Amino acid sequence: MGVSLKDVAQRAGVSIKTVSNVVNNYQHVTPAMRAKVQRAIDELGYRPNLTARHLRKGRTGIIALAVPEFGNPYFAELAGEVVDAAARHDYTVLVDHTAGLREKELLVSQGFRSHVIDGLILSPIHLETEDLMARTETAPLVLLGEREYEAPYDHIAIDNVAASREAVRHLLGLGHRRIAFLGSRTGRERQPAHLRLRGWREELAAAGLEPDESLVVVTDGYGREDGAAGMAALLDRGERPDAVFAYNDLIAIGAMRTLTERGFRIPEDIAVVGFDDIEESRYTTTTLTTIAPDKEAIARLAVDSLVERLSGEATAEPRRPRPGYRLVVRESTTPRPESGHTEDH
Amino acid sequence: MGVSLKDVAQRAGVSIKTVSNVVNNYQHVTPAMRAKVQRAIDELGYRPNLTARHLRKGRTGIIALAVPEFGNPYFAELAGEVVDAAARHDYTVLVDHTAGLREKELLVSQGFRSHVIDGLILSPIHLETEDLMARTETAPLVLLGEREYEAPYDHIAIDNVAASREAVRHLLGLGHRRIAFLGSRTGRERQPAHLRLRGWREELAAAGLEPDESLVVVTDGYGREDGAAGMAALLDRGERPDAVFAYNDLIAIGAMRTLTERGFRIPEDIAVVGFDDIEESRYTTTTLTTIAPDKEAIARLAVDSLVERLSGEATAEPRRPRPGYRLVVRESTTPRPESGHTEDH
DNA sequence: GTGAAAGCGCTAACAT
DNA sequence: ATGTTAGCGCTTTCAC
Numbered sequence: 001m002g003v004s005l006k007d008v009a010q011r012a013g014v015s016i017k018t019v020s021n022v023v024n025n026y027q028h029v030t031p032a033m034r035a036k037v038q039r040a041i042d043e044l045g046y047r048p049n050l051t052a053r054h055l056r057k058g059r060t061g062i063i064a065l066a067v068p069e070f071g072n073p074y075f076a077e078l079a080g081e082v083v084d085a086a087a088r089h090d091y092t093v094l095v096d097h098t099a100g101l102r103e104k105e106l107l108v109s110q111g112f113r114s115h116v117i118d119g120l121i122l123s124p125i126h127l128e129t130e131d132l133m134a135r136t137e138t139a140p141l142v143l144l145g146e147r148e149y150e151a152p153y154d155h156i157a158i159d160n161v162a163a164s165r166e167a168v169r170h171l172l173g174l175g176h177r178r179i180a181f182l183g184s185r186t187g188r189e190r191q192p193a194h195l196r197l198r199g200w201r202e203e204l205a206a207a208g209l210e211p212d213e214s215l216v217v218v219t220d221g222y223g224r225e226d227g228a229a230g231m232a233a234l235l236d237r238g239e240r241p242d243a244v245f246a247y248n249d250l251i252a253i254g255a256m257r258t259l260t261e262r263g264f265r266i267p268e269d270i271a272v273v274g275f276d277d278i279e280e281s282r283y284t285t286t287t288l289t290t291i292a293p294d295k296e297a298i299a300r301l302a303v304d305s306l307v308e309r310l311s312g313e314a315t316a317e318p319r320r321p322r323p324g325y326r327l328v329v330r331e332s333t334t335p336r337p338e339s340g341h342t343e344d345h
Numbered sequence: 346m347g348v349s350l351k352d353v354a355q356r357a358g359v360s361i362k363t364v365s366n367v368v369n370n371y372q373h374v375t376p377a378m379r380a381k382v383q384r385a386i387d388e389l390g391y392r393p394n395l396t397a398r399h400l401r402k403g404r405t406g407i408i409a410l411a412v413p414e415f416g417n418p419y420f421a422e423l424a425g426e427v428v429d430a431a432a433r434h435d436y437t438v439l440v441d442h443t444a445g446l447r448e449k450e451l452l453v454s455q456g457f458r459s460h461v462i463d464g465l466i467l468s469p470i471h472l473e474t475e476d477l478m479a480r481t482e483t484a485p486l487v488l489l490g491e492r493e494y495e496a497p498y499d500h501i502a503i504d505n506v507a508a509s510r511e512a513v514r515h516l517l518g519l520g521h522r523r524i525a526f527l528g529s530r531t532g533r534e535r536q537p538a539h540l541r542l543r544g545w546r547e548e549l550a551a552a553g554l555e556p557d558e559s560l561v562v563v564t565d566g567y568g569r570e571d572g573a574a575g576m577a578a579l580l581d582r583g584e585r586p587d588a589v590f591a592y593n594d595l596i597a598i599g600a601m602r603t604l605t606e607r608g609f610r611i612p613e614d615i616a617v618v619g620f621d622d623i624e625e626s627r628y629t630t631t632t633l634t635t636i637a638p639d640k641e642a643i644a645r646l647a648v649d650s651l652v653e654r655l656s657g658e659a660t661a662e663p664r665r666p667r668p669g670y671r672l673v674v675r676e677s678t679t680p681r682p683e684s685g686h687t688e689d690h
Numbered sequence: 691g692t693g694a695a696a697g698c699g700c701t702a703a704c705a706t
Numbered sequence: 707a708t709g710t711t712a713g714c715g716c717t718t719t720c721a722c
Contacts, residue, residue, distance in 0.1 A: 375692095
């Protein structure tokens with residue numbers, strides 16, 4: 001294979017331990033000795049074998065991040081933040097995607113590359129509390145995302161209900177009354193959109209309006225094409241909302257595409273609000289009003305939680321920090337005086 | 346730590362080797378023995394320690410992928426394809442981003458997590474041939490992207506000159522003559538945009554037109570904001586192109602944003618062509634005509650090349666396969682009869 | 691078909 | 707301040 005500590009020790013005429021001391025920046029090494037060893041290291045081009053170090057230390061310095069899809073810029077942007085946050089703790093990130101498959105989520109949570117990763121950050125879609133409770137893998141797990149779990153794991157998520165209520169309140173304040181929700185799911189109660197849908201219901205009720213369930217649109221997935229299809233379906237069954245609150249920006253962008261194709265003006269005919277503040281939403285022809293979760297904070301809190309668990313510093317009980325968010329108002333909800341000018345870049 | 350082979354052997358009353366044979370599906374094990382060992386494995390919840398296996402075998406089954414930015418959907422989409430392609434060879438992918446920093450590119454190429462990754466797929470921006478030649482790390486490296494290198498490494502890239510010529514030819518065929526190029530770089534000859542710019546020059550020259558260098562716009566980076574700023578700068582210095590060919594889709598989308606803000610109609614006043622075919626380009630209000638590189642093929646060829654090098658099957662000389670691409674014509678270059686309808690989803 | 695033992699490269703006790 | 711040694715968990719000869 002390669003050059004080992006032993007080779008360097010031989011070359012420098014010292015013991016393995018001394019070389020190890022130099023490599024690991026151990027305190028008590030005389031400068032002369034350090035220089036001698038360093039020369040041997042350079043001459044031989046020695047590189048420490050991290051695999052051996054990992055085996056010995058029982059940890060690898062690698063954490064895994066599993067998200068549904070990189071194709072969703074929200075997760076791509078988040079992944080970038082996680083990589084950066086992990087680097088600050090000298091951790092490397094192994095990224096995987098679950099393709100929104102329950103099977104894959106289970107697999108990953110159950111020990112993705114056992115003993116190779118020290119811990120896991122997972123953003124599940126389909127996983128249930130029971131799945132989490134049945135988990136046997138001992139590596140720490142930190143959860144991300146909109147689902148709620150009664151499992152003993154740290155979970156990082158913004159206050160989705162409050163954020164959604166703020167989005168709906170914004171629309172109500174502009175005079176909209178028939179506000180559709182795009183991106184619900186049939187079936188299970190604990191669907192990802194659950195909390196955002198609840199926010200929609202609560203804020204409408206708080207305004208004295210009866211939430212009109214015929215304005216709730218179920219979509220197959222959470223991509224642009226799902227938003228486009230969902231919007232088309234809503235219009236096709238004769239509904240004419242005056243605003244749309246979408247589960248995420250991609251769905252909102254797909255919906256805007258359908259609206260534009262069918263000749264609706266945004267926001268004059270129908271206002272649109274998204275969720276995620278992906279960069280794309282700042283560049284759509286009608287820029288998109290959206291809820292902007294603090295992705296940097298989410299990534300940082302997730303990595304910090306995981307690192308604390310790994311170092312055994314954390315308390316036993318699961319933690320549920322609430323990173324911030326803000327409503328970013330853009331053209332898709334701004335009645336324009338004349339021509340459109342962007343207000344947020 | 347956890348349960349080791351030894352524990353299982355003890356429990357089953359057999360030797361370590363026998364357990365190892367069962368774990369590794371070795372041929373010559375009697376069914377009875379296999380069942381007995383398997384029971385012990387299940388009872389103890391044994392999970393093989395991959396780190397130890399890696400140390401012993403000298404390889405880890407992990408490859409790294411380093412791209413400039415996940416924020417660019419092209420790289421995010423590509424990363425997803427690489428993860429899938431690697432999985433088909435039972436490799437796991439460790440993803441990193443270089444943030445477009447030469448320093449980081451050097452670091453990564455010089456041995457990202459030495460001995461932890463078996464090989465590396467790198468999409469460089471700033472790296473020079475000299476940097477590559479000075480590389481001491483022995484792990485195989487496969488290059489991606491638009492730069493050309495005279496270094497002995499496999500390099501996967503579509504024919505950028507031909508693809509760019511096709512894009513420009515498309516614009517010429519529509520009657521455009523003053524075609525701007527957005528996304529060049531000052532300084533070095535081997536900039537990423539070099540080949541696409543060459544395609545622009547060659548095709549204009551082939552059509553008997555003198556490439557107008559005042560229509561070549563230098564941008565700071567390759568994001569939406571750079572496209573927006575570049576387009577603004579071009580217009581501000583009084584140029585009125587009738588078409589824009591952008592280095593990539595993000596720049597094109599930024600340019601379209603500026604054009605829309607300033608009241609230009611696309612494609613009537615100015616047609617726009619991008620490069621990459623990110624999903625977003627199918628959903629912009631004026632959908633974007635673009636060159637669509639075969640990302641699946643790029644990822645597959647990169648992983649296959651790397652895996653072949655890792656297994657020692659590959660020939661010595663570097664290989665430069667040419668994955669395919671196609672021109673996807675959308676609204677941004679389609680003079681519409683009346684209202685706009687999408688032609689490609 | 692199964693067992694015993696060596697060793698991958700490193701770190702951590704312990705010794706000097 | 708530096709050297710010696712055991713052992714992390716696994717695979718791999720080589721016996722039997």
